[in-house]
Amino acid sequence: MKAWLCAHQLWRHVSGDLTRPVKPNPVTSEYTSDDNQWLEKVDRAFGWIYLMVEQEQRIHLTGIEDNAIQMWTKLEEVHMAKQAGARFNAYDDLFGIRKKEEESLMSVTNRIDSAMHTIQNLRPKGFTLEKLDEELASMAMIRSLPDDYSSFVSSLLLMDKLEKSTIQQAFHTEETQRDR
Incomplete structure:
Protein backbone atom coordinates (compact mmCIF):
# COMPACT_ATOMS: atom_id res chain seq x y z
CA MET A 1 0.00 0.00 0.00
CA LYS A 2 2.87 2.37 0.80
CA ALA A 3 4.31 1.84 -2.69
CA TRP A 4 0.93 2.56 -4.24
CA LEU A 5 0.59 5.78 -2.20
CA CYS A 6 4.12 6.79 -3.26
CA ALA A 7 3.37 6.10 -6.92
CA HIS A 8 0.33 8.38 -6.68
CA GLN A 9 2.23 11.11 -4.82
CA LEU A 10 0.16 10.68 -1.66
CA TRP A 11 2.68 9.07 0.68
CA ARG A 12 4.20 12.30 2.01
CA HIS A 13 0.71 13.39 3.07
CA VAL A 14 0.14 10.07 4.89
CA SER A 15 3.58 9.92 6.51
CA GLY A 16 3.23 13.48 7.82
CA ASP A 17 6.33 14.62 5.91
CA LEU A 18 4.23 17.12 3.96
CA THR A 19 2.14 19.31 6.24
CA ARG A 20 -0.72 21.64 5.51
CA PRO A 21 0.35 25.09 4.28
CA VAL A 22 0.51 27.74 6.99
CA LYS A 23 -2.32 30.23 6.72
CA PRO A 24 -0.95 33.74 6.11
CA ASN A 25 -2.54 36.93 7.30
CA PRO A 26 -4.05 38.19 5.04
CA VAL A 27 -5.03 35.04 3.13
CA THR A 28 -3.66 35.01 -0.42
CA SER A 29 -5.00 33.28 -3.50
CA GLU A 30 -1.72 31.34 -3.71
CA TYR A 31 -2.29 29.99 -0.19
CA THR A 32 -5.90 29.10 -1.01
CA SER A 33 -4.78 27.18 -4.10
CA ASP A 34 -1.98 25.36 -2.23
CA ASP A 35 -4.30 24.57 0.68
CA ASN A 36 -6.99 23.18 -1.64
CA GLN A 37 -4.42 20.99 -3.44
CA TRP A 38 -3.14 19.72 -0.09
CA LEU A 39 -6.68 18.95 1.12
CA GLU A 40 -7.53 17.15 -2.13
CA LYS A 41 -4.49 14.89 -1.78
CA VAL A 42 -5.24 14.17 1.88
CA ASP A 43 -8.84 13.30 0.93
CA ARG A 44 -7.59 11.00 -1.83
CA ALA A 45 -5.08 9.37 0.52
CA PHE A 46 -7.58 8.52 3.24
CA GLY A 47 -10.12 7.41 0.64
CA TRP A 48 -7.65 5.03 -0.99
CA ILE A 49 -6.39 3.69 2.32
CA TYR A 50 -9.95 2.95 3.41
CA LEU A 51 -10.81 1.29 0.11
CA MET A 52 -7.60 -0.78 0.02
CA VAL A 53 -8.00 -2.12 3.56
CA GLU A 54 -9.88 -5.41 3.77
CA GLN A 55 -13.41 -5.19 5.17
CA GLU A 56 -12.55 -6.98 8.41
CA GLN A 57 -9.62 -4.60 9.02
CA ARG A 58 -11.80 -1.47 8.83
CA ILE A 59 -12.79 -1.98 12.44
CA HIS A 60 -9.39 -0.54 13.37
CA LEU A 61 -10.25 2.67 11.52
CA THR A 62 -13.48 3.41 13.39
CA GLY A 63 -13.62 7.08 14.29
CA ILE A 64 -10.62 8.08 12.17
CA GLU A 65 -12.00 7.50 8.67
CA ASP A 66 -11.25 11.09 7.66
CA ASN A 67 -7.60 11.35 8.74
CA ALA A 68 -5.06 9.60 6.52
CA ILE A 69 -2.17 10.08 8.95
CA GLN A 70 -4.10 8.60 11.89
CA MET A 71 -5.38 5.77 9.68
CA TRP A 72 -1.88 4.82 8.60
CA THR A 73 -0.55 5.10 12.15
CA LYS A 74 -3.33 2.85 13.47
CA LEU A 75 -2.78 0.24 10.75
CA GLU A 76 0.94 0.30 11.46
CA GLU A 77 0.30 -0.17 15.20
CA VAL A 78 -1.97 -3.14 14.54
CA HIS A 79 0.07 -4.88 11.84
CA MET A 80 3.63 -3.83 12.57
CA ALA A 81 3.73 -3.84 16.37
CA LYS A 82 7.20 -2.59 17.21
CA GLN A 83 7.62 -4.96 20.12
Whole structure:
Protein backbone atom coordinates (compact mmCIF):
# COMPACT_ATOMS: atom_id res chain seq x y z
CA MET A 1 0.00 0.00 0.00
CA LYS A 2 2.87 2.37 0.80
CA ALA A 3 4.31 1.84 -2.69
CA TRP A 4 0.93 2.56 -4.24
CA LEU A 5 0.59 5.78 -2.20
CA CYS A 6 4.12 6.79 -3.26
CA ALA A 7 3.37 6.10 -6.92
CA HIS A 8 0.33 8.38 -6.68
CA GLN A 9 2.23 11.11 -4.82
CA LEU A 10 0.16 10.68 -1.66
CA TRP A 11 2.68 9.07 0.68
CA ARG A 12 4.20 12.30 2.01
CA HIS A 13 0.71 13.39 3.07
CA VAL A 14 0.14 10.07 4.89
CA SER A 15 3.58 9.92 6.51
CA GLY A 16 3.23 13.48 7.82
CA ASP A 17 6.33 14.62 5.91
CA LEU A 18 4.23 17.12 3.96
CA THR A 19 2.14 19.31 6.24
CA ARG A 20 -0.72 21.64 5.51
CA PRO A 21 0.35 25.09 4.28
CA VAL A 22 0.51 27.74 6.99
CA LYS A 23 -2.32 30.23 6.72
CA PRO A 24 -0.95 33.74 6.11
CA ASN A 25 -2.54 36.93 7.30
CA PRO A 26 -4.05 38.19 5.04
CA VAL A 27 -5.03 35.04 3.13
CA THR A 28 -3.66 35.01 -0.42
CA SER A 29 -5.00 33.28 -3.50
CA GLU A 30 -1.72 31.34 -3.71
CA TYR A 31 -2.29 29.99 -0.19
CA THR A 32 -5.90 29.10 -1.01
CA SER A 33 -4.78 27.18 -4.10
CA ASP A 34 -1.98 25.36 -2.23
CA ASP A 35 -4.30 24.57 0.68
CA ASN A 36 -6.99 23.18 -1.64
CA GLN A 37 -4.42 20.99 -3.44
CA TRP A 38 -3.14 19.72 -0.09
CA LEU A 39 -6.68 18.95 1.12
CA GLU A 40 -7.53 17.15 -2.13
CA LYS A 41 -4.49 14.89 -1.78
CA VAL A 42 -5.24 14.17 1.88
CA ASP A 43 -8.84 13.30 0.93
CA ARG A 44 -7.59 11.00 -1.83
CA ALA A 45 -5.08 9.37 0.52
CA PHE A 46 -7.58 8.52 3.24
CA GLY A 47 -10.12 7.41 0.64
CA TRP A 48 -7.65 5.03 -0.99
CA ILE A 49 -6.39 3.69 2.32
CA TYR A 50 -9.95 2.95 3.41
CA LEU A 51 -10.81 1.29 0.11
CA MET A 52 -7.60 -0.78 0.02
CA VAL A 53 -8.00 -2.12 3.56
CA GLU A 54 -9.88 -5.41 3.77
CA GLN A 55 -13.41 -5.19 5.17
CA GLU A 56 -12.55 -6.98 8.41
CA GLN A 57 -9.62 -4.60 9.02
CA ARG A 58 -11.80 -1.47 8.83
CA ILE A 59 -12.79 -1.98 12.44
CA HIS A 60 -9.39 -0.54 13.37
CA LEU A 61 -10.25 2.67 11.52
CA THR A 62 -13.48 3.41 13.39
CA GLY A 63 -13.62 7.08 14.29
CA ILE A 64 -10.62 8.08 12.17
CA GLU A 65 -12.00 7.50 8.67
CA ASP A 66 -11.25 11.09 7.66
CA ASN A 67 -7.60 11.35 8.74
CA ALA A 68 -5.06 9.60 6.52
CA ILE A 69 -2.17 10.08 8.95
CA GLN A 70 -4.10 8.60 11.89
CA MET A 71 -5.38 5.77 9.68
CA TRP A 72 -1.88 4.82 8.60
CA THR A 73 -0.55 5.10 12.15
CA LYS A 74 -3.33 2.85 13.47
CA LEU A 75 -2.78 0.24 10.75
CA GLU A 76 0.94 0.30 11.46
CA GLU A 77 0.30 -0.17 15.20
CA VAL A 78 -1.97 -3.14 14.54
CA HIS A 79 0.07 -4.88 11.84
CA MET A 80 3.63 -3.83 12.57
CA ALA A 81 3.73 -3.84 16.37
CA LYS A 82 7.20 -2.59 17.21
CA GLN A 83 7.62 -4.96 20.12
CA ALA A 84 10.52 -7.19 20.98
CA GLY A 85 8.47 -10.37 20.50
CA ALA A 86 7.56 -9.37 16.95
CA ARG A 87 11.24 -8.68 16.19
CA PHE A 88 12.18 -12.03 17.76
CA ASN A 89 9.78 -13.80 15.39
CA ALA A 90 11.04 -11.77 12.43
CA TYR A 91 14.67 -12.67 13.22
CA ASP A 92 13.62 -16.29 13.67
CA ASP A 93 12.01 -16.17 10.23
CA LEU A 94 15.13 -14.58 8.74
CA PHE A 95 17.49 -17.19 10.17
CA GLY A 96 15.10 -19.97 9.18
CA ILE A 97 15.29 -19.14 5.47
CA ARG A 98 16.75 -22.01 3.46
CA LYS A 99 17.11 -22.42 -0.28
CA LYS A 100 14.37 -24.63 -1.65
CA GLU A 101 15.34 -27.40 -4.03
CA GLU A 102 14.27 -25.75 -7.30
CA GLU A 103 14.71 -22.17 -6.08
CA SER A 104 17.18 -19.77 -7.65
CA LEU A 105 19.77 -17.97 -5.57
CA MET A 106 18.19 -14.65 -6.58
CA SER A 107 14.87 -15.83 -5.18
CA VAL A 108 16.53 -16.71 -1.87
CA THR A 109 18.19 -13.29 -1.83
CA ASN A 110 14.81 -11.62 -2.43
CA ARG A 111 13.21 -13.55 0.43
CA ILE A 112 16.08 -12.51 2.70
CA ASP A 113 15.71 -8.87 1.63
CA SER A 114 12.00 -9.05 2.36
CA ALA A 115 12.64 -10.53 5.81
CA MET A 116 15.19 -7.79 6.54
CA HIS A 117 12.70 -5.14 5.45
CA THR A 118 10.18 -6.57 7.92
CA ILE A 119 12.76 -6.45 10.71
CA GLN A 120 13.66 -2.85 9.90
CA ASN A 121 9.99 -1.85 9.96
CA LEU A 122 9.60 -3.43 13.41
CA ARG A 123 12.36 -1.35 14.98
CA PRO A 124 11.19 1.51 17.18
CA LYS A 125 12.67 4.98 16.82
CA GLY A 126 16.04 5.29 18.49
CA PHE A 127 16.86 1.59 18.09
CA THR A 128 20.65 1.32 18.48
CA LEU A 129 23.31 -1.32 18.02
CA GLU A 130 23.49 -1.66 21.80
CA LYS A 131 19.76 -2.45 21.91
CA LEU A 132 20.23 -4.93 19.07
CA ASP A 133 23.07 -6.65 20.96
CA GLU A 134 20.85 -6.83 24.05
CA GLU A 135 17.97 -8.34 22.07
CA LEU A 136 20.23 -10.82 20.27
CA ALA A 137 21.63 -12.09 23.58
CA SER A 138 18.09 -12.38 24.94
CA MET A 139 16.95 -14.16 21.77
CA ALA A 140 19.81 -16.64 22.06
CA MET A 141 18.79 -17.36 25.64
CA ILE A 142 15.14 -17.89 24.63
CA ARG A 143 16.00 -20.01 21.58
CA SER A 144 18.17 -22.25 23.77
CA LEU A 145 15.10 -23.52 25.62
CA PRO A 146 13.67 -26.95 24.77
CA ASP A 147 10.07 -27.46 23.61
CA ASP A 148 8.70 -28.13 27.10
CA TYR A 149 9.32 -24.44 27.88
CA SER A 150 6.98 -23.27 25.08
CA SER A 151 4.46 -21.58 27.40
CA PHE A 152 7.30 -19.84 29.23
CA VAL A 153 8.73 -18.68 25.88
CA SER A 154 5.32 -17.35 24.85
CA SER A 155 5.10 -15.29 28.02
CA LEU A 156 8.59 -13.87 27.41
CA LEU A 157 7.70 -12.85 23.87
CA LEU A 158 4.77 -10.79 25.14
CA MET A 159 7.17 -8.44 26.90
CA ASP A 160 7.72 -4.98 25.41
CA LYS A 161 11.49 -5.26 25.68
CA LEU A 162 13.82 -8.24 25.57
CA GLU A 163 16.38 -6.98 28.06
CA LYS A 164 18.99 -9.52 29.04
CA SER A 165 18.69 -8.77 32.76
CA THR A 166 14.90 -9.20 32.62
CA ILE A 167 15.23 -12.49 30.74
CA GLN A 168 17.85 -13.70 33.24
CA GLN A 169 15.49 -12.84 36.11
CA ALA A 170 12.62 -14.63 34.35
CA PHE A 171 14.87 -17.68 33.85
CA HIS A 172 15.72 -17.68 37.55
CA THR A 173 12.04 -17.39 38.52
CA GLU A 174 11.01 -20.13 36.08
CA GLU A 175 13.71 -22.46 37.34
CA THR A 176 12.67 -21.84 40.93
CA GLN A 177 9.04 -22.61 40.05
CA ARG A 178 10.00 -25.80 38.21
CA ASP A 179 12.18 -26.98 41.07
CA ARG A 180 9.27 -26.70 43.51
